[in-house]
Amino acid sequence: MQATKAVTLNELDKTKHHKVLCYPRCTHKELEKRLTELEKLGIQALQFTGEKSVFGVPVLGKGCVGIVVIAYTKTGKAALKIRRIDADRKEMFHEAQMLKKANTINIGPKLLETSENFLLMQLIEGKHFPEWLKTLENQETKTRLHLVLKNVLEQCYRLDKAGIDHGELNKAPKHIIIDDNDVPYLIDFETTSINRRISNVTSICQYFFLGNKIANTVKDKLGKINEKELINALRSYKQKTTKENFENIIKKILL
Numbered sequence: 278m279q280a281t282k283a284v285t286l287n288e289l290d291k292t293k294h295h296k297v298l299c300y301p302r303c304t305h306k307e308l309e310k311r312l313t314e315l316e317k318l319g320i321q322a323l324q325f326t327g328e329k330s331v332f333g334v335p336v337l338g339k340g341c342v343g344i345v346v347i348a349y350t351k352t353g354k355a356a357l358k359i360r361r362i363d364a365d366r367k368e369m370f371h372e373a374q375m376l377k378k379a380n381t382i383n384i385g386p387k388l389l390e391t392s393e394n395f396l397l398m399q400l401i402e403g404k405h406f407p408e409w410l411k412t413l414e415n416q417e418t419k420t421r422l423h424l425v426l427k428n429v430l431e432q433c434y435r436l437d438k439a440g441i442d443h444g445e446l447n448k449a450p451k452h453i454i455i456d457d458n459d460v461p462y463l464i465d466f467e468t469t470s471i472n473r474r475i476s477n478v479t480s481i482c483q484y485f486f487l488g489n490k491i492a493n494t495v496k497d498k499l500g501k502i503n504e505k506e507l508i509n510a511l512r513s514y515k516q517k518t519t520k521e522n523f524e525n526i527i528k529k530i531l532l
């Protein structure tokens with residue numbers, strides 16, 4: 278990823294970068310409002326780099342709710358999620374509250390600040406799970422993959438026990454980032470709920486081992502998994518979310 282110069286808030290409205298702040302329609306009034314909001318959050322500059330792009334400006338990520346860029350505060354680098362003008366959410370407070378809850382059990386990027394249109398959090402430098410998986414090509418593959426899968430599953434178990442349902446782990450390609458030390462992070466707590474039936478472990482197992490695309494690659498790299506036994510173990514866990522039933526799932530996967 279090519280590093281680019283950081284742009285200060287003062288410079289922002291003089292360049293095309295300001296379009297990222299109020300995507301996809303930028304009005305002067307909204308831009309002014311958002312610049313003031315950023316200032317209040319202690320943000321000094323933004324950096325435009327990454328594999329996605331918004332009106333030709335590179336960014337870290339782009340989803341239906343937000344655009345994510347690097348931000349600088351006096352304490353250093355962070356990730357800034359910018360609410361899209363056309364997002365189906367009116368503000369970022371729900372996501373911030375859910376991320377904060379997940380943080381209490383050491384899950385997700387650390388929440389730093391929130392406002393109506395922004396969420397400032399720890400920057401996770403790494404790769405989405407499918408891209409990380411592609412980098413595993415030598416003999417240590419199996420051990421590294423074991424450790425990452427076990428770590429993600431344990432995070433999901435902790436979320437289950439805490440009554441926090443992430444909500445998007447069955448389609449997880451964009452929701453797990455593996456950092457350069459092989460530490461996995463669950464991200465995007467925007468559809469998370471504490472009032473819903475909990476299904477983090479079952480959803481992630483569906484994604485990792487029982488779905489189509491990624492599951493086949495995971496199984497190729499891991500070796501054989503008895504799907505029938507795994508499904509039975511998941512069924513027991515669903516009925517009784519106990520440590521013992523969770524360990525039983527792990528045993529079916531990590532042979």
Ligand SMILES: Nc1ncnc2c1ncn2[C@@H]1O[C@H](COP(=O)(O)OP(=O)(O)OP(=O)(O)O)[C@@H](O)[C@H]1O
Nearest residue numbers: 338339340341342343345356386399400401451465
């Ligand atoms: N803390 C972070 N550190 C680094 N990159 C991040 C961070 N948070 C998000 N990203 C990047 O930005 C992308 C979009 O973020 P996120 O999934 O939160 O947005 P979204 O609008 O809710 O997306 P979606 O429509 O897929 O739900 C992520 O896939 C990831 O690449």
Ligand SMILES: [Mg+2]
Nearest residue numbers: 340342465467
């Ligand atoms: Mg989202």
